[in-house]
Amino acid sequence: MVQYYQGQFDSSFGALSDATRRGVLEQLAREDASITALAERFQMTLTGMKKHVGVLEQAGLVTTEKVGRVRTCKLGGRGxxxxxxxxxxxxxxxxxxxxxxxxxxxxxxxxxxxxxxxxxx
Amino acid sequence: MVQYYQGQFDSSFGALSDATRRGVLEQLAREDASITALAERFQMTLTGMKKHVGVLEQAGLVTTEKVGRVRTCKLGGRGxxxxxxxxxxxxxxxxxxxxxxxxxxxxxxxxxxxxxxxxxx
DNA sequence: CCTATACTGAACCACATGGTTCAGTACTAC
DNA sequence: GTAGTACTGAACCATGTGGTTCAGTATAGG
Structure with missing residues (x-):
């Protein structure tokens, strides 16, 4: 049981250990956002931001959905x-x-x- | 103010993102321990364990004191x-x-x- | 159809992480 | 004083991280 969560904790605490990612979470708590919007707000390339979002997604803290050419990021089911x-x-x-x-x-x-x-x- | 904590969060969440280090914290909550004792319990070299303890110390979660040849690790002031x-x-x-x-x-x-x-x- | 927008993926970079080995140093105990 | 214990530090290794650039692909709009 304790064992079960180990990997999850690794990735979620890992996700939280970066200021940009904590910022993204706080931002998404305010409103959903595209990769472009997040990249601009945190002064980073699209590719760089996409990696951060990927980490947050892996940790189950964010989900994304692509509609047309825009990928919208939302807070994930886990809180x-x-x-x-x-x-x-x-x-x-x-x-x-x-x-x-x-x-x-x-x-x-x-x-x-x-x-x-x-x-x- | 928020800015002030950023580095602290980086290091504390970073420290928590490793299962061994979470284990060390739980262990130290039970009782103080030497590097050797921790290394044995987590099946790791002394050097390896010392690095983990160093990370926890940096994050302010653990303090250590060397008496004679033994360095004793305790939970730190921050909780x-x-x-x-x-x-x-x-x-x-x-x-x-x-x-x-x-x-x-x-x-x-x-x-x-x-x-x-x-x-x- | 053409252009601009939005993302994606591969490749690269410097540096951090999690571990090891090996060669010390310093203390304890006989 | 010598043997063993406990730690320490440097060096190395593979892999991960946080970022970039560059060259795509796919969609939106005129």
Whole structure:
């Protein structure tokens, strides 16, 4: 089950690791766009933009459809649910880890206090 | 402000785009570990693992400290807060986009219904 | 039919990535 | 002091990435 998602996470996090692609996603969240429109907005050749769109498509984050000579790009069916869940789960482990440390610190404080009060006797 | 995070997102999402590194993070959430321990667990040379740890360190997700000959790796101070926030914001844009479509579909349905009832008259 | 537009694909480039081996260096323990 | 452990760094390798140019193909519009 965990294994199943591995490849998906590789490609989706990989897709998100580029500023241009994150920008394209945000742009497409506003409105669908052609390759030409995206290429202009991000100051890049058509070919370059097409590659980025390809990466996003592979990751399942974008779908495209060609009508006539125009290929229109839209947000894909996946909305980063699993990725959000992975990060959320990690954040829980992460904070549990720090709570644990906090507990240790608390424990030390308590011992210190006890020692001090013992000395004071 | 948005600009500020760009590089950080590049490196953190980049770090997350590799299954081994995600595994290391999960492992470190359980307990701190040496390079050797991690290398064994993920069946890799020390040098290879050290590179992965370096990437995670660069991304601010892991910190390391060398005591004697052993370098111990721990989870870093950052806990993917900004990344979670970015994804959450994107998911909102994403679902807003689909709600919009739903609205259009609803609109069409209403028109269709109206047209039908008009025909029926 | 002709021209401009929109994309596509192949080829190339420099540089990054994920891994390795090999030859150190530095510390631990007997 | 010597043997083994733990890491480190340089060098190498294959493959991937982010971009380009250039030469197409296919469609739209007059």
């Amino acid at each position: 980063l649910e699993e990725e959000a869940a992975w990060i959320e789960r990690y954040r829980q482990l992460w904070s549990a880890r720090f709570d644990e440390l906090d507990a240790v610190v608390e424990e030390l404080k308590r011992k210190e206090k006890k020692a001090r009060s013992t000395n004071e006797k | 993917l807060e900004e990344e979670a926030a970015w994804i959450e914001r994107y998911r909102q844009l994403w679902s807003a986009r689909f709600d919009e479509l739903d609205a259009v579909v609803e609109e069409l349905k209403r028109k269709e219904k109206k047209a039908r009832s008009t025909n029926e008259k």
